[in-house]
Amino acid sequence: MRSLCGLVLAGGVSRRMGQDKAALAYEGRPQLDRAFSLLAPRVSRCFVSLREDQKTDALRCVYPGITDRFQKIGPAAGLLAAHEEYPDVAWLVLACDLPFLDAPTLDALIQGRRDGYTAVAFRSEHDGLPEPFCAIWEPEALEILSRQVVAGRVGPRQALISSVTYLLPSCTPGALDNINTPGERQQAEIRLARCQEQTCQG
Numbered sequence: 269m270r271s272l273c274g275l276v277l278a279g280g281v282s283r284r285m286g287q288d289k290a291a292l293a294y295e296g297r298p299q300l301d302r303a304f305s306l307l308a309p310r311v312s313r314c315f316v317s318l319r320e321d322q323k324t325d326a327l328r329c330v331y332p333g334i335t336d337r338f339q340k341i342g343p344a345a346g347l348l349a350a351h352e353e354y355p356d357v358a359w360l361v362l363a364c365d366l367p368f369l370d371a372p373t374l375d376a377l378i379q380g381r382r383d384g385y386t387a388v389a390f391r392s393e394h395d396g397l398p399e400p401f402c403a404i405w406e407p408e409a410l411e412i413l414s415r416q417v418v419a420g421r422v423g424p425r426q427a428l429i430s431s432v433t434y435l436l437p438s439c440t441p442g443a444l445d446n447i448n449t450p451g452e453r454q455q456a457e458i459r460l461a462r463c464q465e466q467t468c469q470g
């Protein structure tokens with residue numbers, strides 16, 4: 269099996285949130301820091317995916333980075349830059365805006381790798397389609413994404429649908445809920461505080 273590297277996507281503009289989602293703290297810790305710490309021990313090398321203009325930003329510059337080469341195509345730019353820089357490895361790709369992501373979810377994904385499949389992803393709890401930003405991408409799946417981008421179709425999810433993707437049911441319910449707006453953030457904080465209380469009581 270190929271070497272598995274990690275990529276935390278942090279090159280977004282956070283238009284809906286109105287402030288940098290990677291820097292948002294949940295339970296006192298910036299999301300980027302939390303995502304990187306969960307992922308790094310599980311992969312051979314771990315990187316943060318960012319835009320050129322974010323290279324000197326204090327939050328991101330402490331991590332090994334891979335800079336986008338395409339502009340205005342969203343997260344696909346991060347995946348393609350990683351593939352271009354290290355074409356022979358598989359990537360565990362994570363969005364940075366998943367405050368409920370936990371270690372068992374990442375472990376289930378890694379255990380899902382098997383011969384004959386070019387990606388591993390969770391089935392979305394909302395629409396049953398593959399979740400592209402907590403998924404393992406082998407080079408073949410990234411090649412499909414690359415061809416789709418060149419053809420003007422930018423859709424990591426579509427690339428997973430077109431790949432031989434091994435689909436897993438979600439491991440921890442709600443683990444892949446991503447938080448995009450101030451309202452969702454408020455709800456997420458309430459949910460995390462409840463989880464904390466339950467853990468303390470348990």
Ligand SMILES: Nc1nc2c(ncn2[C@@H]2O[C@H](COP(=O)(O)OP(=O)(O)OP(=O)(O)O)[C@@H](O)[C@H]2O)c(=O)[nH]1
Pocket residue numbers: 276277278279280281282283284285289317318319336340341342343344345346347362363364365401448
């Ligand atoms: N490298 C890279 N990552 C991106 C880019 N756009 C989004 N991401 C990341 O991909 C993940 C999902 O991002 P989205 O929520 O779709 O986009 P966003 O820009 O963060 O937020 P919105 O502007 O509200 O859509 C997040 O971890 C983002 O940081 C990009 O152009 N390059």
